[in-house]
Amino acid sequence: MSEPRLTLQFTVNGSEQIIEVSPTRRLLDILRSDLNLTGPKEGCSIGRCGACSVLVDGQSTPACLLLACQLQGRSVQTIEGLRDEPVFERVSAALVNAGALQCGYCTPGIASTLTAALRNNPTATAQELEQALYGNLCRCTGYTGLRQAVAELART
Amino acid sequence: MSTNDFTPRQLNADNFADRWQQRPDARSKARGEQRYPTDELAWPGLLHGRILRSPFPHAQITGINVDAARELPGVRAVVTAADIPGDNHYGIVFRDQPVFCTDRVRYLGDALAAVAADTPEIAAHALSLIEVQYTELPVLGDPAAALADGAPPLHPGGNLLDSSLLEHGDVEAAFKACAFVVEGRYSTPRQMHVFMETEGGVAVPDNQGGLTFRVGCQSGHRDREQLASILDLPLDKVRVIGLATGGGFGGKDELTMQPAAGLLALRTGRPVRIHFDRRESTIAGIKRHPVELVARTGCDAQGNILAHQLHAVLDTGAYATLGPAVLTNLTDHAAAPLYRIPNVKVTGQLVYTNNSVAGAFRGFGGNQATFAVESQLDKLAAAAGLHPAELRKRNLRTPDDPGVEGQTQQQPCDPRLLLDAALASPLWENATESDHRRWLTGVGMALGAQGNGLGNGLPDSGGARLHLSAAGRIELAFGFIEYGQGVIAAVEHLACEYLGCAPDDLDIRLGDSSGPDSGPTSASRSSVIAVEALRRLQPQWRAALQDIAGRHADDLAPGRGGLCTPSGDLRISYAKLAKMAAQRPVLKVHFDFPTGPDATPRGRYLQLLIASVARVAVDRLTGRVRVLQLHHITAGGKVIHPPSYLGQIEGAAVMGMGMALLEDVPMQDGQFLLDNLDAYLIPTLADAPEQRVDVIEAILGGESYPVRGIGELGIEAISPALIAAIENATGVRMHSLPVRPTTLLTAMQEQHP
Ligand code: FES
Ligand code: FES
Numbered sequence: 001m002s003e004p005r006l007t008l009q010f011t012v013n014g015s016e017q018i019i020e021v022s023p024t025r026r027l028l029d030i031l032r033s034d035l036n037l038t039g040p041k042e043g044c045s046i047g048r049c050g051a052c053s054v055l056v057d058g059q060s061t062p063a064c065l066l067l068a069c070q071l072q073g074r075s076v077q078t079i080e081g082l083r084d085e086p087v088f089e090r091v092s093a094a095l096v097n098a099g100a101l102q103c104g105y106c107t108p109g110i111a112s113t114l115t116a117a118l119r120n121n122p123t124a125t126a127q128e129l130e131q132a133l134y135g136n137l138c139r140c141t142g143y144t145g146l147r148q149a150v151a152e153l154a155r156t
Numbered sequence: 157m158s159t160n161d162f163t164p165r166q167l168n169a170d171n172f173a174d175r176w177q178q179r180p181d182a183r184s185k186a187r188g189e190q191r192y193p194t195d196e197l198a199w200p201g202l203l204h205g206r207i208l209r210s211p212f213p214h215a216q217i218t219g220i221n222v223d224a225a226r227e228l229p230g231v232r233a234v235v236t237a238a239d240i241p242g243d244n245h246y247g248i249v250f251r252d253q254p255v256f257c258t259d260r261v262r263y264l265g266d267a268l269a270a271v272a273a274d275t276p277e278i279a280a281h282a283l284s285l286i287e288v289q290y291t292e293l294p295v296l297g298d299p300a301a302a303l304a305d306g307a308p309p310l311h312p313g314g315n316l317l318d319s320s321l322l323e324h325g326d327v328e329a330a331f332k333a334c335a336f337v338v339e340g341r342y343s344t345p346r347q348m349h350v351f352m353e354t355e356g357g358v359a360v361p362d363n364q365g366g367l368t369f370r371v372g373c374q375s376g377h378r379d380r381e382q383l384a385s386i387l388d389l390p391l392d393k394v395r396v397i398g399l400a401t402g403g404g405f406g407g408k409d410e411l412t413m414q415p416a417a418g419l420l421a422l423r424t425g426r427p428v429r430i431h432f433d434r435r436e437s438t439i440a441g442i443k444r445h446p447v448e449l450v451a452r453t454g455c456d457a458q459g460n461i462l463a464h465q466l467h468a469v470l471d472t473g474a475y476a477t478l479g480p481a482v483l484t485n486l487t488d489h490a491a492a493p494l495y496r497i498p499n500v501k502v503t504g505q506l507v508y509t510n511n512s513v514a515g516a517f518r519g520f521g522g523n524q525a526t527f528a529v530e531s532q533l534d535k536l537a538a539a540a541g542l543h544p545a546e547l548r549k550r551n552l553r554t555p556d557d558p559g560v561e562g563q564t565q566q567q568p569c570d571p572r573l574l575l576d577a578a579l580a581s582p583l584w585e586n587a588t589e590s591d592h593r594r595w596l597t598g599v600g601m602a603l604g605a606q607g608n609g610l611g612n613g614l615p616d617s618g619g620a621r622l623h624l625s626a627a628g629r630i631e632l633a634f635g636f637i638e639y640g641q642g643v644i645a646a647v648e649h650l651a652c653e654y655l656g657c658a659p660d661d662l663d664i665r666l667g668d669s670s671g672p673d674s675g676p677t678s679a680s681r682s683s684v685i686a687v688e689a690l691r692r693l694q695p696q697w698r699a700a701l702q703d704i705a706g707r708h709a710d711d712l713a714p715g716r717g718g719l720c721t722p723s724g725d726l727r728i729s730y731a732k733l734a735k736m737a738a739q740r741p742v743l744k745v746h747f748d749f750p751t752g753p754d755a756t757p758r759g760r761y762l763q764l765l766i767a768s769v770a771r772v773a774v775d776r777l778t779g780r781v782r783v784l785q786l787h788h789i790t791a792g793g794k795v796i797h798p799p800s801y802l803g804q805i806e807g808a809a810v811m812g813m814g815m816a817l818l819e820d821v822p823m824q825d826g827q828f829l830l831d832n833l834d835a836y837l838i839p840t841l842a843d844a845p846e847q848r849v850d851v852i853e854a855i856l857g858g859e860s861y862p863v864r865g866i867g868e869l870g871i872e873a874i875s876p877a878l879i880a881a882i883e884n885a886t887g888v889r890m891h892s893l894p895v896r897p898t899t900l901l902t903a904m905q906e907q908h909p
Contacts, residue, residue, distance in 0.1 A: 038195040039188035041402070043352045044434045048833040051352055079188035092186035096178055099799035102807065103640025104185030105352040105402025111186060133841050137833070139350050139403050140640045142806035143844035145799075 010071045012037070013081025023069035028052050030071075031063060031078055039079035039108045043137070050136030053109035054078045058120065060113040060132070079108040088115045094152045100145035106138040110146065118153060126154035162569050164577045164789050164850035172798040179645040179800065180659065181400070181638070193357035193372045193399050194431050202358070203232055203272040205420050205430040206279040207413070208286050209440060210261035210268060213297075213510040213826025214310075215290035217259055222269055224285040230278035233423040234286070236269045240419065242388030246411050248378065252311055253475035253513075255386055255415040261290070262310050263474035263510050263826060265440035270416040272428045295826040299448075299469045299507035310474065310508045317472055318480045318506040320487040322560060325499030330463035334454030337463075338535040342451070343892045344524040344875075345820035346471070347444035349517060350838050351639075353402025355412035355441060356431030359421035366393035367418050372401030374409045374637050375676035376669035386415050387422065394418075398667030398677075404639035405811070406516030407442050409678055410477045435831045443821060444517040445470040445482055449490070449528040453535075459542050461551045463499040466490045466528060470506045470514070470521070477515035479506050485611070486521030488759055491560035492529045493605045494571055495551040500560070510826040516678060518808060519871045522606060523815075527893065530602040530876030535889065544880070545579050548603065555856050561759035564752035565607075568791035568855045568864070571765055574603065577789040577850060578767035587771070587884065595773040597784070600880025603767050604872030607760025608680045608865050609749045618674040618685035619746035622655075622693050624701075626740070628718075628731030630657055633665040634689070635674035636682045641867050642800030643682045649797050654690035655697055658716040661730055672744060680865030681749060683796060684762065687863045692745045700741035704733050750861055764864045765791040768809065770845075770877040774885045779901030781817055781882060783845040786874070791852040793864035801866060806847045808870030814839050816875040817894050 006023040009016070012035060021030060031037040031054065043049035045064045052063040055077040063076075082088040091114045094100075101107045110133060117124055117132035124132075129150045138146065169176045184190045222234045237244050237256040244258070245251040257266050269286050273279035296302040302315040309315055331337055357371025366389065373379050376396040384394045401408065413430035420428040432440065451466040468486060472479040483506045490502045537547035552575065555567035578601045587599040610616040623631040632651050638644045647664050651657065665671060674685050702709045705719055705728055712719040718729035734740055752761040771785040786809050795801045818837050822829040830836050855862055875893060883889045888903045 032195075033197055036198060038191070038197065041192070041353065042194065042433075043354075044833045046434075046832055046834055049352060083187055092183070095186045096182045099178075099182075099803055101182065101185050102642065102800075102803050103352070103400075103402045104181070104190050105192060105640075107185050108188035111188065130841055137350075137352065137838060137840060139352050139405075139811070139838060140807050141803055142808075142810035142847065143839075143841045144806045144847050145803065146841060147844065 006068055008068050008071055010073060011075040013077055021068045023067065025068045026064055027066040027071060027076065028063040030068060037078045037080050041105055041108060050109045050113065051106055053112045053136065055112060055116050058116060060116040079112050082112060082115050085115065087118050090153065090156070091115050091118065094149040098145040098149035098152060100141060100149045102140035106136060110136045110138070114153065124154060126151045129154055160854050162573055162852050162854050164852050167795065167798055167802050167849045167851050172795065175795065176798050179642055180648050181644055190400060192353055192402050193370060194353055196358040196370055196429060199358060199360065199427040201426045203274065203420065203424060203426050203428045204276040204279045205270055205272045205417050205428045206276070206283050207267045207416050207430065208269045208283045210257070210264055210266040212261060212290055212292055213264050214293040214295045215261050216293060217257060217261065217288060218291055219289040220268065221287040225271060225282040228278065228282050228285060230274040231271055231282045232274070232426065233272045233420050234269060234282065235419050235423060239423070240386060243385045246382045246386060246415065247476050248410055248478050249480050250476045253477070263512065264828065265513065266474070267416065270420055272420040272424055296509045297511070297823070297825045298509060299471050299505070302507050302509045315508045316505060317476055317508050318483050320483050320502070320504040322487050322491050322502040323500065327463045327465045327499045327501045330499035331452070331454050333456065334462050335457040336536060336539040337452060337454035338532060338539050339452045340528065340532055340535060340891055342449040342528040342531065344447045344527060345815060345894055346446040346512060346514070346823070347517065347815045347819050348438065348821050348836060349403070349405045349407035349441070350836070351403025351405060351407060354432045354434055354437040355408060357399070357413065357417070358427050358429040359414070359417035360427040361421045361425050367421055369396045369414055369418065370399055371396065371414060372408050373398045374404050374678055375635065376667050377635055377673040378676055379411060379414060380669040382411055383414055383418055387418050396669040398637035400638045402640070404637065404677070405518045406520065406678060408639070409516040409676065410442055434833060438821065438831045439828055442477060442515040442517070443512050445472060445479070445514040445521060445524070447486065447524045449525070451528050451532050453532040455536055455540055459540050459547050459550045461495060461497045461536070464492050464497045465501045468504040468525065470504065471509050471511055472506050473509055473511045473513035475513050477513060479515060482515065482521040486525045488560050489522040489525035490529060493560045494553060494603050496553045496557055497551070511823050512821060512828070518811065518868050520868065523812065523871050523875065526604050526872055527875040530873065531879060531891070534880055545575060548575055559759045563759040563761065564754050565763050566761055566857060566861060567763045568765055568793060569852055571603065573852060574765050574767040574789045574791060578769050581769045581787045583769050583771045583785055583787050594776055596776060596885040597771065597773045598881045598883070598885025599769065599771045600877050600884050601767060601769040602873040602876035602880060604765070606764050606869055606872050608684055608762040608764065609760055610679050610681070611760040616675060616749040617746060618689065618749060619672040619744065620674065620689035620693065621672040622697060622743045624730065624734050624737070624740045626734055628729065628734035629663045630655065630661050630730060631663045631665060633671040634686065635667065635672055637667040637677040639677070641804060642797055643677070645797040645800050646683050647686050650686050650690050654694045656714040656716070661717065675749070680867045683863050683865045684750065684861065688747060688750065689745050692747065693743055696743050700743065701733060704737045762861055762864055764866065764869050766869050766872050768873040768877040770881040772878060772881040772885060774882060774900065779897035779904065781895060781900065783813055783843070783878065786845050786847045788870065789850045789852070790866065790869055792866040792869055793855050794853050794862045795851055796863060802849055804867050805849045805870035808868065809847065809874050810839050810844060812871040812874030813878065815893060816878045820894055
């Protein structure tokens, strides 16, 4: 059983990576297991919960759905690579101030998605930001704090 | 705030500015820096474990062969029941669940074997090479089938795992005297916890025959006991660290992957990680009990309720776990604890089937019963021509009435206060407007009561340890698990209040079985235990520090940074005290959870109350229900950490909304009809209502127990409030949860053809 291998060249958090992988290895496993970037979390493995959201070429994408063979030449950013960005700083401060998290397992995905939405549209309305989050599930909070954080981000 | 002010106050940052602080873990979580069990990936030599589960809901095992799996390159161990050194069974109440089945499988989650391999892919491949021979047996797909004559017994004691009876007065005679009697058949769904982090963790062997588990769980100490017995290790060779985990809600109370990971780690001498994927979590994980309830309630011509009778049948699935305790709590709630009813009879049956195992889940049977009871009240009010609030008012208990088991209780306040506040809610304004006749809106309300603690004479104790480290840090340890509920915020806040210190002086250690046993992180008990522990520690701590400082320290007290003068000036820092001490203090307390003064503890002593008001809109074309607003009034003692309190009530309410409108794991003949979040939907941001929480902090009887645990309170009354609101909007009363759009639409069409 010799598996085909792929030489994958792509960018992760700004640094060039060249790795030998199975073409069907999921981006989520490459990040979490191979590159030790455990910020993105696994919640459903089928693109439904948003806990694994990362930015691929600037768009929020479930890392559980992308395979190595789809990543050639692309640029991936995880929450680890977003932390120093001013937009992310605003996002995380808004989440903290609004009490928008409890267990926090959904939070990396939510923070990444919000960062992408605001980066792509700095004047996004609360409604637009909420729509960006419809793929991000949270089981703990009831979303009230999240909605407050979104309102805050749309205002400032 | 005066402690006898019973006026509800809206819980928000303005009204609670003095206590409104961020959780200590908020920033690291918002930056994605918090580590979870699922992140235990970097262990040197880590192996990946997988568990083989049954393909049949009920079958005889006639043979098992693991040779081919063992020979697969990259496989380091394959284990079955034959490899278990100790007891092959576990279970919090009865040890009836096999770690690995030997002769029979009883549901699709049953485990047969486990493998540890170099990669998850090899582990998965190895599972497919294990050969098990089965002879299929008839499937008991629901409690009726399991209780039918001639049904094969799933366990030696038969299929009726437990039954309950709570009776006072004579209901049969009393019904004859009633002017109005209503009946209802209710059903509630097999709800799934859907913690965003599934069950999992890692077992790490030391080189002396011992094991450390770093897992998502709800009680390190209880897990340790069960694991030591399974692995036949002395207790001190097993350490369970319950890491901060991505949600619990009761679903991590029982053991999950620990026995298999532990055995594989012992076998291989290497760390073994097992983390369920969502499919495995769906099939092997615990659920909320589906319950069928039949109720009959009657009142006289003036609306005095004379009789109430309820029979409940709970599908507990293949194994017991906490089922018997759920039955007891459901029985208590089914007896209508908020109302003074002279004749009550509640019976319950907890039935084994070949379905998913049901056990602990936020609400713990109470919310299913409250749904039926509050619905009955609404129906009875309609029959008697009374406003639902009026019927309640005439029958509400007083704070001094004994509990449903005759037990003394500590009620927070008169429940009428909550009823009045609910009636004054702004949600009732424009209650039933309609939007171009497409959306029908309606408002409804319900009341709920809940008790803290394990209750009913179960052993229930807790403890803590307080220690001054060599570096002068105040180390405060509890056995509680932080699974999102904010116990870490509560402990930090309480420690500062009772010990006088600043948050920066503190190191809080949670969830480690090598630390103090605080009892399970369940039954809304942690806050109560934390307060009781710190109350006891406070004078000892002060005395211990004064001792170190010597005679002249009598007027110094522990404060921010160290021992301080009465005016708060720092005199001797904690670091200096640590250096001065001949022996640094290690204080330990252990005590029983507060119970009443009754000779034998019965029911639950510390009580809480909630009223939930809901405003919904129903789509006339599709039957879809949108929850627009929720307004809760709670009486749950002092608010320790306001954002956590608010988050617990709001989160529980949305979880209850999921149960009422959306969530169910349907099963047919023991088969799961779904296994992931594509078909099992939970509320999203788009579904989330606006919420408001008003709190009554004062507690009758003053300061004896000023705090209650509120983690389950928000789910208590939400289902009946939503059902009442739907009826208010559409004229249709639903009895079966979740309310699907199609069923509601059909019912609406039948009502107005
Ligand atoms: S794990 Fe990728 S969306 Fe859920
Ligand atoms: S905070 Fe726990 S899932 Fe969102």
